[in-house]
Amino acid sequence: MNPHSLARAVLCVFRRDLTVALRRSTDVLTPLIFFAIVVSLFPLGVGPEPAMLRALAPGVLWVAALLAAMLSLNRLFANDHADGTLEQLLLAPHPLTVLVLAKTAAHWVLTGLPLVLLSPLLALQLGLSAEAMGTLVVSLALGTPVLSLIGSVGAALTLGLRGGGVLVSLLVLPLYTPVLIFGASSVTAAVEGLSTEAHLSLLAAFLVLALSLIPWATAAALRVSHD
Amino acid sequence: MLDVTNLACVRGDRPLFNHLSFALKAGELVHITGANGSGKTTLLRALCGFSRPAAGEIRWNGTDIHDLGDDYRGALAYVGHLNGIQGELTLRENLRVAAGIAGQKTAPDTALEQVGLLAYGGFPAKILSQGQKRRLALARLLVAHKLLWILDEPFSALDARSTEVMNALLSAHLTAGGMIVLTSHQDLAIELHTVLSVRLDS
Numbered sequence: 413m414n415p416h417s418l419a420r421a422v423l424c425v426f427r428r429d430l431t432v433a434l435r436r437s438t439d440v441l442t443p444l445i446f447f448a449i450v451v452s453l454f455p456l457g458v459g460p461e462p463a464m465l466r467a468l469a470p471g472v473l474w475v476a477a478l479l480a481a482m483l484s485l486n487r488l489f490a491n492d493h494a495d496g497t498l499e500q501l502l503l504a505p506h507p508l509t510v511l512v513l514a515k516t517a518a519h520w521v522l523t524g525l526p527l528v529l530l531s532p533l534l535a536l537q538l539g540l541s542a543e544a545m546g547t548l549v550v551s552l553a554l555g556t557p558v559l560s561l562i563g564s565v566g567a568a569l570t571l572g573l574r575g576g577g578v579l580v581s582l583l584v585l586p587l588y589t590p591v592l593i594f595g596a597s598s599v600t601a602a603v604e605g606l607s608t609e610a611h612l613s614l615l616a617a618f619l620v621l622a623l624s625l626i627p628w629a630t631a632a633a634l635r636v637s638h639d
Numbered sequence: 640m641l642d643v644t645n646l647a648c649v650r651g652d653r654p655l656f657n658h659l660s661f662a663l664k665a666g667e668l669v670h671i672t673g674a675n676g677s678g679k680t681t682l683l684r685a686l687c688g689f690s691r692p693a694a695g696e697i698r699w700n701g702t703d704i705h706d707l708g709d710d711y712r713g714a715l716a717y718v719g720h721l722n723g724i725q726g727e728l729t730l731r732e733n734l735r736v737a738a739g740i741a742g743q744k745t746a747p748d749t750a751l752e753q754v755g756l757l758a759y760g761g762f763p764a765k766i767l768s769q770g771q772k773r774r775l776a777l778a779r780l781l782v783a784h785k786l787l788w789i790l791d792e793p794f795s796a797l798d799a800r801s802t803e804v805m806n807a808l809l810s811a812h813l814t815a816g817g818m819i820v821l822t823s824h825q826d827l828a829i830e831l832h833t834v835l836s837v838r839l840d841s
Contacts, residue, residue: 418742420739420744421739421741421742424735424736424739425736428736431732432728435727435728435763436727492725494721495721495722495723495724496719496723496724497723497724497725499717499719499721500717500723500737500740500779501740503688503712503715504712504741505709505710505741505742506709506740507709639691
């Protein structure tokens with residue numbers, strides 16, 4: 413198969429996933445609303461002192477974003493598995509890793525990207541400075557694709573299992589923690605006026621590593637789950 | 640073209656069938672029959688390359704299908720128990736996606752007309768009845784332009800007229816030099832072509 417037809421297949425999968433998700437718009441909105449609600453509840457719970465909120469903000473924003481990203485994971489393959497389109501994808505005459513990457517990219521555009529775009533608004537609510545807000549956006553832009561990629565392995569491994577949702581969380585949470593630690597600490601560093609370069613470089617390194625390794629693992633997991 | 644030699648499949652610890660051999664050439668059809676649970680679907684999934692058989696070999700043009708990978712998948716179209724249709728997409732979009740993934744560029748309307756669904760082309764596929772969904776799944780075969788069709792109970796949920804249409808489409812594919820492996824509980828009304836029968840529970 414030539415690269416031209418591979419490009420067409422990738423574009424096809426990507427556009428199809430976006431179209432289907434937009435027609436099931438509640439699926440797209442749920443993680444976003446969850447993110448907004450969790451972050452908005454914190455000032456009510458811990459009190460409105462600006463200093464305390466500023467100190468809590470990096471952790472709160474990152475934990476809420478991480479949980480929101482996890483909430484959407486079962487959507488990645490479960491629907492396609494149920495209606496048989498996933499098994500058709502496995503029979504495509506193209507490298508499954510590339511098609512998996514297209515699906516994960518579509519998933520990120522529908523969950524990660526809206527979280528990144530919404531985060532400055534919620535950061536404002538917690539009183540973050542403009543500089544810290546910038547770091548938050550960059551760290552989420554680097555970190556949420558890693559969350560989608562790691563989540564794709566978990567979603568592929570638990571395909572067709574009962575109670576798969578809980579199992580996915582248990583599988584991916586340990587792998588999510590490094591992203592959470594460096595993501596949140598980059599924003600904390602920005603709040604304290606320190607350099608954020610080291611944290612952001614590490615997040616970028618996670619992203620490169622995840623991009624180059626995880627699609628293979630996800631493709632293999634999908635093949636195993638269809639055996 | 641497709642050679643199956645001494646194939647054995649198991650499910651769990653239970654052997655389903657042993658020493659199954661057949662060869663399929665251009666323009667031929669293999670009709671697989673057997674009681675429920677005799678391993679028809681397992682055999683078809685092994686032929687698709689989803690699972691590795693417990694013993695024996697499946698060769699395409701002389702090479703094991705697991706070594707061929709994408710080259711074999713490029714020649715193969717499969718319609719299983721699941722139709723592989725997304726309810727949110729319209730009929731046309733479903734076919735366009737199927738063709739795009741198969742690496743083909745196509746006008747979906749010709750295929751829709753052949754299975755008698757052209758009038759529903761712009762509607763979301765979720766409004767279709769079971770039989771209509773089955774027909775849309777079979778229309779996927781027409782847009783994918785593959786040599787080998789592997790069909791799991793293609794006639795299920797089809798009415799008499801649709802069964803006739805389907806038989807005509809299968810005949811046309813064989814006449815064009817295609818190959819078909821299918822399971823069905825019904826007798827086939829495909830004339831003028833070689834039909835090999837394989838019984839799994841004999």
